[in-house]
Amino acid sequence: xxxxxxxxxxxxxxxxxxxxxxxxxxxxxxxxxxxxxxxxxxxxxxxxxxxxxxxxxxxxxxxxxxxxxxxxxxxxxxxxxxxxxxxxxxxxxxxxxxxxxxxxxxxxxxxxxxxxxxxxxxxxxxxxxxxxxxxxxxxxxxxxxxxxxxxxxxxxxxxxxxxxxxxxxxxxxxxxxxxxxxxxxxxxxxxxxxxxxxxxxxxxxxxxxxxxxxxxxxxxxxxxxxxxxxxxxxxxxxxxxxxxxxxxxxxxxxxxxxxxxxxxxxxxxxxxxxxxxxxxxxxxxxxxxxxxxxxxxxxxxxxxxxxxxxxxxxxxxxxxxxxxxxxxxxxxxxxxxxxxxxxxxxxxxxxxxxxxxxxxxxxxxxxxxxxxxxxxxxxxxxxxxxxxxxxxxxxxxxxxxxxxxxxxxxxxxxxxxxxxxxxxxxxxxxxxxxxxxxxxxxxxxxxxxxxxxxxxxxxxxxxxxxxxxxxxxxxxxxxxxxxxxxxxxxxxxxxxxxxxxxxxxxxxxxxxxxxxxxxxxxxxxxxxxxxxxxxxxxxxxxxxxxxxxxxxxxxxxxxxxxxxxxxxxxxxxxxxxxxxxxxxxxxxxxxxxxxxxxxxxxxxxxxxx
Numbered sequence: 001x002x003x004x005x006x007x008x009x010x011x012x013x014x015x016x017x018x019x020x021x022x023x024x025x026x027x028x029x030x031x032x033x034x035x036x037x038x039x040x041x042x043x044x045x046x047x048x049x050x051x052x053x054x055x056x057x058x059x060x061x062x063x064x065x066x067x068x069x070x071x072x073x074x075x076x077x078x079x080x081x082x083x084x085x086x087x088x089x090x091x092x093x094x095x096x097x098x099x100x101x102x103x104x105x106x107x108x109x110x111x112x113x114x115x116x117x118x119x120x121x122x123x124x125x126x127x128x129x130x131x132x133x134x135x136x137x138x139x140x141x142x143x144x145x146x147x148x149x150x151x152x153x154x155x156x157x158x159x160x161x162x163x164x165x166x167x168x169x170x171x172x173x174x175x176x177x178x179x180x181x182x183x184x185x186x187x188x189x190x191x192x193x194x195x196x197x198x199x200x201x202x203x204x205x206x207x208x209x210x211x212x213x214x215x216x217x218x219x220x221x222x223x224x225x226x227x228x229x230x231x232x233x234x235x236x237x238x239x240x241x242x243x244x245x246x247x248x249x250x251x252x253x254x255x256x257x258x259x260x261x262x263x264x265x266x267x268x269x270x271x272x273x274x275x276x277x278x279x280x281x282x283x284x285x286x287x288x289x290x291x292x293x294x295x296x297x298x299x300x301x302x303x304x305x306x307x308x309x310x311x312x313x314x315x316x317x318x319x320x321x322x323x324x325x326x327x328x329x330x331x332x333x334x335x336x337x338x339x340x341x342x343x344x345x346x347x348x349x350x351x352x353x354x355x356x357x358x359x360x361x362x363x364x365x366x367x368x369x370x371x372x373x374x375x376x377x378x379x380x381x382x383x384x385x386x387x388x389x390x391x392x393x394x395x396x397x398x399x400x401x402x403x404x405x406x407x408x409x410x411x412x413x414x415x416x417x418x419x420x421x422x423x424x425x426x427x428x429x430x431x432x433x434x435x436x437x438x439x440x441x442x443x444x445x446x447x448x449x450x451x452x453x454x455x456x457x458x459x460x461x462x463x464x465x466x467x468x469x470x471x472x473x474x475x476x477x478x479x480x481x482x483x484x485x486x487x488x489x490x491x492x493x494x495x496x497x498x499x500x501x502x503x504x505x506x507x508x509x510x511x512x513x514x515x516x517x518x519x520x521x522x523x524x525x526x527x528x529x530x531x532x533x534x535x536x537x538x539x540x541x542x543x544x545x546x547x548x549x550x551x552x553x554x555x556x557x558x559x560x561x562x563x564x565x566x567x568x569x570x571x572x573x574x575x576x577x578x579x580x581x582x583x584x585x586x587x588x589x590x591x592x593x594x595x596x597x598x599x600x601x602x603x604x605x606x607x608x609x
Contacts, residue, residue, distance in 0.1 A: 054088025327360030
């Protein structure tokens with residue numbers, strides 16, 4: 001590789017990209033910059049500030065499968081490729097797109113303060129990049145002004161696509177004509193000649209500014225280092241990893257993508273895309289790239305973390321791909337079966353790789369599957385209601401996986417096993433959270449294992465909506481609110497903490513905001529009964545593992561403040577304790593691998609209440 005950077009203007013880069021001579025090796029990640037980073041990049045260029053160098057691999061015959069820059073597919077896709085862009089793709093992709101203004105939800109402008117007549121005073125004293133987020137309303141793209149030259153000019157905004165380094169003379173003249181049409185003098189004006197001269201000066205001054213911006217962009221130097229075409233694939237990839245120094249450094253996944261490309265000539269990006277197309281539900285629980293690494297590592301008996309990803313055999317990772325896909329799909333189905341529908345309601349993601357890796361080897365049917373699934377159910381709920389994964393989650397998941405794998409093998413071969421050898425299932429070592437801990441657990445919207453565990457139990461039976469009876473499903477979960485069973489405003493009056501996990505239920509946003517609001521629990525329960533019947537409403541409430549009598553008793557109308565607050569405090573305490581016992585009972589049964597209903601939970605609770 002030449003150690004001396006070669007100069008190349010942005011105009012020259014665009015020419016090569018446009019004709020299809022520059023492509024990206026397939027292992028390159030996709031766009032990663034946000035709109036503010038893109039705006040900063042464009043500002044750097046219009047002010048002619050240094051940006052750093054890029055890295056290319058000269059191409060005689062393509063060693064890597066490749067793709068064009070996003071939105072830069074040439075007219076002639078058979079054109080000869082002469083360069084692969086190894087480092088700088090984020091910069092060049094962003095520049096190509098911003099100077100074509102082809103982002104779906106964002107339009108970019110250069111703000112020129114001396115052209116601004118909209119604001120009381122200019123909001124910047126130098127050329128600045130103005131970002132305008134767009135949105136559709138009734139099939140029209142808003143705000144409308146962003147596509148109207150006259151309104152843009154009034155705000156001092158020059159669309160970035162007028163500045164791309166190609167011949168734009170006709171487009172620029174047309175834009176200036178439309179932008180200044182309101183300033184054009186009428187032929188009937190007494191001083192028409194003087195006015196038309198002044199009008200032409202205004203148009204010329206705008207064109208001068210646009211051309212100045214265009215010159216800055218066209219001649220901006222974006223230098224590069226070049227690897228000769230005879231560079232081998234492994235060296236090119238290693239240089240790529242070492243040289244990638246942009247503001248969003250390569251992740252472990254990015255590096256593994258490159259390593260696999262070098263070792264096997266296969267695209268991990270393509271495999272991931274195919275996985276997502278086949279089983280789109282998987283990503284509801286975790287980012288696919290993270291799951292791919294942690295499950296692949298665990299399938300090779302490595303830690304399900306970055307260290308394990310580094311140490312695992314990348315070739316074996318591909319050999320295991322069908323097993324990985326099968327395990328991840330079964331993991332998603334298993335969690336859905338247990339009433340856990342997405343990452344926002346998942347108590348801990350430490351269980352994901354363990355479940356996927358084990359489900360990949362469990363038989364698809366028969367007694368062995370039934371017994372193995374029961375063990376995994378015990379594992380799942382024990383993970384949620386013990387402190388096993390509060391710290392060192394990857395190490396603990398690895399150790400639990402090893403013991404669970406031995407037990408699964410014993411089940412498959414009809415051999416004896418001892419579940420207490422699995423640390424998380426050993427109740428002496430890891431007891432379930434007790435009732436006192438459940439009573440203190442805060443609101444489940446935050447990423448707290450125990451809070452989300454309580455919520456998971458409360459949705460296990462379907463969590464029917466109080467008003468319409470709709471069950472909680474993957475299709476309906478987006479319409480659910482985190483509802484205070486005892487209203488927050490009511491408890492605040494008595495200075496009682498309301499944001500407790502035991503005071504939460506997931507119900508539809510309509511029921512929460514329109515029908516219940518701040519009402520006493522007894523009032524909103526009675527209203528639901530008036531619309532339906534007592535047995536139906538009580539059943540719906542019980543599907544959240546909620547004690548019904550303690551809600552019906554919560555009525556505070558016509559009570560003086562002192563009496564009201566004392567009753568409220570007593571009622572709320574009784575409600576929390578009763579629900580804590582019910583949740584604990586349900587968790588105990590689930591962690592024992594049992595199927596539950598409300599009656600079973602209540603009966604089990606009576607054995608120790």
